[in-house]
Amino acid sequence: MTVTPADLDALFAARHSCRAFRPDPVPRAVIEQIVATARRAPSWCNAQPWQIVVTSGEETERFRAALWAQAQKGGHAPDIPFPSGYSGVYQQRRRTCGWQLYDAVGVEKGDRAGSARQMMENFRLFGAPHCAILSSPAELGPYGAMDCGGFVTAFALAAQAAGVATIPQAAVASFAPFLHDWFGIGDDRLILCAISFGYADTDHPANAFRTERAGLDEIVDWRG
Ligand SMILES: Cc1cc2nc3c(=O)[nH]c(=O)nc-3n(C[C@H](O)[C@H](O)[C@H](O)COP(=O)(O)O)c2cc1C
DSSP, rough: OOHHHHHHHHHHHHHBBBBOOOSSOOHHHHHHHHHHHHHTTTGGGGGOEEEEEEEOOHHHHHHHHHHHHHHHHHOOOOOSSOOOOOOOOHHHHHHHHHHHHHHHHHHOOOOOHHHHHHHGGGGGGGGEEEEEEEEEGGGGHHHHHHHHHHHHHHHHHHHHHHHOOOEEEEEHHHHHHHHHHHHHHTTTTEEEEEEEEBBOOOSGGGGGGOOOOOOOHHOOEEEE
């Protein structure tokens, strides 16, 4: 078996966060293959802290409706604190990808109602037919969350290889108490994010842009 670096780079380059899905379900065998591959992600002490609840069919529809209703009510209470701020280059990158999205869907700068409408799409799961809710044992703390970050990337890439589009969503995890309740996830686990997934609506403008990446000179501090 040979996967060339170019093959791998092409897989990474093809993946993007999908913000409009077709309704067709992903076959259970394909989802199982994605999870089977994603679980190969490394974790500290091989704890494999990730667990996911995966919704399909009517369960996705019930969850979508309840999440939407919760989002109307508000009550932001994530299990792990959201970033306290984005400054400097992080603020710039955050703004750039936000503007790229708003530009793609025709929301003009300053159109707060339009940007809020687009943001609320998070709570419709962007129309995805499936949602995975990812949690980690509370006792593993930030390192459990770190391991789960690797799982998110592995899941997204395994899905991409199977022609399945994904979007990780911290926005969904902002309603952690509701999610604990709805899915019966104990308080001994931290809900980290959702991953909505399915087949991309490739004609939708929300899927028409690609984010940028910093050059290696901004990432690596070479020594020696
Ligand atoms: C942990 C995590 C949480 C994210 N949460 C959201 C979210 O709530 N809503 C959203 O639209 N995108 C979310 N994203 C997607 C990022 O905005 C996206 O990965 C980033 O802009 C890079 O774009 P790309 O995934 O298309 O390469 C999240 C990504 C990650 C890794």
